[in-house]
Amino acid sequence: MSDSTRRGFVKSSAAAAAGVTVVGALIADQADAHAAAASGPIVAYIREPRTGEISVMAGERQVKLHDRKIAARIARAAR
Amino acid sequence: MSSHREAPAISKDPVADNTDVYAFVSPDDPSTVTIIANYLPLEAPFGGPNFFEFGPDVRYRINIDNDGNGDADITYEFAFQTQVANPNSFLYNTGPIDSIDSPNWNRKQFYSVTRISRGRREVLAANLPCPPCNVGVLSTPNYDTLAAQAVHSIGGGRTVFAGQRLEGFYVDLGSIFDLGNLRPFENLHIGSLAAAAGVNGTNDFSVHSIALKVPKQDLTRHGVNPTDPMSPGSVIGVWASASRQAAVVHDGYWSNEHQAGGWLQVSRLGNPLFNEVLVGMGFKDRWNALPPAADKQFLNGVQRPELASLLPVLYPGVFPNLANYKKPRADLVAILLTGIPAGIVPGFQNFTGNVQADMLRLNLAIPPASNPNALGILGGDLAGFPNGRRVFDDVVSVELRAIAGAMIPLVDKSFTPDGAASLLTDGLHQTSTRYLSQFPYLGTPQGGYQTAPLGAL
Numbered sequence: 001m002s003d004s005t006r007r008g009f010v011k012s013s014a015a016a017a018a019g020v021t022v023v024g025a026l027i028a029d030q031a032d033a034h035a036a037a038a039s040g041p042i043v044a045y046i047r048e049p050r051t052g053e054i055s056v057m058a059g060e061r062q063v064k065l066h067d068r069k070i071a072a073r074i075a076r077a078a079r
Numbered sequence: 080m081s082s083h084r085e086a087p088a089i090s091k092d093p094v095a096d097n098t099d100v101y102a103f104v105s106p107d108d109p110s111t112v113t114i115i116a117n118y119l120p121l122e123a124p125f126g127g128p129n130f131f132e133f134g135p136d137v138r139y140r141i142n143i144d145n146d147g148n149g150d151a152d153i154t155y156e157f158a159f160q161t162q163v164a165n166p167n168s169f170l171y172n173t174g175p176i177d178s179i180d181s182p183n184w185n186r187k188q189f190y191s192v193t194r195i196s197r198g199r200r201e202v203l204a205a206n207l208p209c210p211p212c213n214v215g216v217l218s219t220p221n222y223d224t225l226a227a228q229a230v231h232s233i234g235g236g237r238t239v240f241a242g243q244r245l246e247g248f249y250v251d252l253g254s255i256f257d258l259g260n261l262r263p264f265e266n267l268h269i270g271s272l273a274a275a276a277g278v279n280g281t282n283d284f285s286v287h288s289i290a291l292k293v294p295k296q297d298l299t300r301h302g303v304n305p306t307d308p309m310s311p312g313s314v315i316g317v318w319a320s321a322s323r324q325a326a327v328v329h330d331g332y333w334s335n336e337h338q339a340g341g342w343l344q345v346s347r348l349g350n351p352l353f354n355e356v357l358v359g360m361g362f363k364d365r366w367n368a369l370p371p372a373a374d375k376q377f378l379n380g381v382q383r384p385e386l387a388s389l390l391p392v393l394y395p396g397v398f399p400n401l402a403n404y405k406k407p408r409a410d411l412v413a414i415l416l417t418g419i420p421a422g423i424v425p426g427f428q429n430f431t432g433n434v435q436a437d438m439l440r441l442n443l444a445i446p447p448a449s450n451p452n453a454l455g456i457l458g459g460d461l462a463g464f465p466n467g468r469r470v471f472d473d474v475v476s477v478e479l480r481a482i483a484g485a486m487i488p489l490v491d492k493s494f495t496p497d498g499a500a501s502l503l504t505d506g507l508h509q510t511s512t513r514y515l516s517q518f519p520y521l522g523t524p525q526g527g528y529q530t531a532p533l534g535a536l
Contacts, residue, residue, distance in 0.1 A: 043326045043339040057326050057340030 086363030116319035149372030149436030215528025252280030277506020316438030371436030441467030
């Protein structure tokens with residue numbers, strides 16, 4: 001993420017079919033108890049679904065989750 | 080301009096657009112350094128009812144490099160919050176604002192100051208009030224008093240101000256962006272118009288300034304007060320930045336926007352005009368996202384500036400020596416990317432090492448000038464740009480002359496500058512705007528009621 005601008009981030013997410021989604025329930029399926037317990041909206045960003053890498057953002061926190069199944073499910077839902 | 084709307088992406092995000100940075104030994108308090116970071120370009124004074132303000136969703140930073148690697152060793156971070164007293168009113172103020180805690184002011188801003196060093200975050204102050212914008216004679220009848228109430232001592236010898244100021248950067252935007260048709264020299268330009276006096280394109284516009292005055296010891300690597308101008312430890316690098324969170328979702332619920340994720344830099348500024356003039360259109364947004372330590376990738380734009388090749392074309396016969404100079408511009412690399420080494424300007428250096436990084440480089444051991452020259456070092460005044468930058472420094476003329484080759488002989492004695500190189504200007508002077516003699520040094524913003532819209536020449 002260090003070389004990304006926020007605009008590039010948002011633009012690419014809006015343009016790509018695999019884009020951004022607010023997915024509290026979806027993340028909760030797979031994430032650990034700590035993530036599931038987070039309050040407030042959660043944003044998940046998948047830059048490239050094939051890698052299975054999901055950036056999960058809540059408040060100022062941002063962690064990377066590797067899960068090809070979730071990434072693939074979101075990608076299918078986006079198409 | 081210095082860095083107003085200088086890149087495609089940030090031009091659409093004025094609240095985060097870092098327009099100018101100043102860093103200088105405080106003339107009235109020379110044991111301290113004042114650093115000013117401006118944002119929000121070209122504020123029209125009458126721009127209500129939602130007058131200009133800092134972004135609560137932006138993190139504003141002043142960064143200091145004191146070991147020459149182009150990364151921040153010390154950062155001062157400013158975070159703002161907005162408080163609306165009466166959400167049912169559409170008004171910015173419901174009566175005269177005669178103090179910054181006036182109940183008549185409906186939309187106040189407050190901020191915190193956090194110092195970050197070696198990974199340690201120290202909150203220096205919180206809930207500091209900003210002044211309102213200068214609305215007009217009835218709403219803000221004694222604006223200087225309001226602004227003075229927003230100058231805060233925050234301990235440790237530090238003083239801070241954040242709020243609206245009169246634009247201090249003067250530049251003839253209309254002529255420069257009209258194919259470099261500098262008004263004093265229009266008769267020499269390929270356009271062949273009659274020469275005219277320069278016009279200050281920023282006249283009476285305002286900006287939002289974050290001004291910080293700190294003891295020199297707050298900034299140096301070993302916490303000392305430098306006294307030897309030739310010591311490497313006397314020089315610091317300074318730049319400012321703005322960051323936004325990685326994601327924004329417009330969810331239509333309450334505030335319309337939800338931000339999430341880590342903070343990503345969307346704007347930065349060290350030397351005036353660097354990104355604007357020396358970085359290609361396709362790379363400006365990327366430059367804004369990077370730290371100075373990454374500037375080596377923009378070296379070619381400094382060594383072979385596009386404007387230097389255009390001057391001989393725009394002004395036929397005026398710059399023959401510049402046209403024939405084919406070497407990489409080591410003078411510009413020194414001024415903008417490494418600092419000026421010892422042995423070039425007698426009694427002076429602001430060299431930070433071989434890391435090529437765009438930063439304002441300030442030699443803290445150079446005292447304020449008793450008789451300042453707005454041309455800075457080019458005018459024989461070691462306390463001015465490019466030794467840091469004072470609010471009144473004529474950086475447009477200095478950089479135009481530098482681009483035209485006026486400073487090449489500092490590093491290449493074989494070159495003789497064209498006669499015009501030492502005369503270049505956009506026809507403006509420090510009297511083109513107004514300043515204060517004390518902190519925060521930038522002038523009182525023009526009131527909205529008292530300002531007429533732009534007119535034709």
